[in-house]
Amino acid sequence: MxxxxxxxxxxxxxxxxxxxxxxxxxxxxxxxxxxxxxxxxxxxxxxxxxxxxxxxxxxxxxxxxxxxxxxxxxxxxxxxxxxxxxxxxxxxxxxxxxxxxxxxxxxxxxxxxxxxxxxxxxxxxxxxxxxxxxxxxxxxxxxxxxxxxxxxxxxxxxxxxxxxxxxxxxxxxxxxxxxxxxxxxHHGGDGLTERQVDILRRLGTGQTQEAVARSLRVSRTIIKRELAACNVKLGTVNVTSAVAKAAHLGIITP
CATH class of the missing domain: 3.30.450.80 (Transcription factor LuxR-like, autoinducer-binding domain)
Structure with missing residues (x-):
């Protein structure tokens, strides 16, 4: 050694x-x-x-x-x-x-x-x-x-x-x-919008996509579209990795 x-x-x-x-x-x-x-x-x-x-x-x-x-x-x-x-x-x-x-x-x-x-x-x-x-x-x-x-x-x-x-x-x-x-x-997770951060934060607390859509009064399609944008901006491949990466960057609190 x-x-x-x-x-x-x-x-x-x-x-x-x-x-x-x-x-x-x-x-x-x-x-x-x-x-x-x-x-x-x-x-x-x-x-x-x-x-x-x-x-x-x-x-x-x-x-x-x-x-x-x-x-x-x-x-x-x-x-x-x-x-x-x-x-x-x-x-x-x-x-x-x-x-x-x-x-x-x-x-x-x-x-x-x-x-x-x-x-x-x-x-x-x-x-x-x-x-x-x-x-x-x-x-x-x-x-x-x-x-x-x-x-x-x-x-x-x-x-x-x-x-x-x-x-x-x-x-x-x-x-x-x-x-x-x-x-x-320090640039806020590669340009995530306030809504995208809010969605990731809610998912990080254990809420389902359906529950997040209801609480934000938007369709499930919009949630999926926002999560797809999160994956592009964070360089991730799915919801789990996007939430984990946002937590890694300090954008959301695990």
Whole structure:
């Protein structure tokens, strides 16, 4: 295992710094959550290198997770449920939540030997199905609030682990990613209207769509149309994920 604090930081090349600056300018032009997520995951795959990049959006307490992937979603129906169930056994997650003062990018290999990692339930249940062995995590949660713990994770298949140069690139990118997410969060959930926020808030309390339609004195069709708009603006795929994402962003109170 590596000692995270004893590791000598690799120096970035001019080419690395130029690419990081290019990404910073690109993120300034991003206006939607979906575009932000896609832009960052593509950049991480290009700048650091990995066969699968993910954004894990974690609701606290309870580790309820929604994971987005690039370049494509793995064809595993219960992957979010697997992540939610086993994340508390992931060595990197354990490290972050046991060491609240340290949210630097870190690798799985910093915290566990290869043998113990492959024997762990988190590896067997989450990583084997997506054909990943190595992982480098870039947490966002130092600056986005205590009700969520989001992080980008770059995954690689069996073979070469991440290098100190990869860690240095991740560390240089981290404040850019945190700032970009915070900027969009402060813009009210990517342009949600007052009615859309109200609908999500009511659904978050357990009301059904029919009950929300009755209380707002509108048709069920209008509710469906508003929820479809919420999915587009939040980058979600259904009512459950839209409510969860709105709670993650602090737009509604869970």
């Amino acid at each position: 590596n000692d995270v604090h004893a590791t000598t930081r690799a120096e970035l090349t001019r080419a690395d710094l130029r690419k990081i600056m290019d990404l910073a300018h690109q993120l300034n032009d991003v206006t939607t959550v979906r575009q932000l997520r896609q832009t960052i995951m593509e950049a991480l795959g290009r700048l650091i290198g990995g066969n699968l990049v993910g954004l894990n959006e974690i609701a606290l307490p309870g580790f309820r997770s929604i994971v987005r992937y690039w370049p494509e979603e793995p064809s595993i129906d219960d992957l979010n449920e697997r992540v939610s169930a086993y994340l508390h056994l992931h060595p990197t997650a354990c490290y972050y939540f046991d060491t609240a003062a340290d949210f630097l990018p870190t690798m799985v290999s910093d915290h566990v030997t290869p043998v113990r990692w492959r024997e762990s339930p988190a590896y067997q249940e989450i990583f084997v199905p997506i054909d990943a062995v190595h992982q480098l995590t870039i947490p966002l949660f130092p600056d986005v609030g205590v009700q969520r713990a989001d992080a980008y994770a770059i995954n690689r298949e069996a073979g070469t682990d991440f290098s100190e140069r990869d860690r240095a690139v991740a560390a240089a990118l981290q404040p850019l990613l945190v700032s970009a997410h915070r900027r969009l969060a």
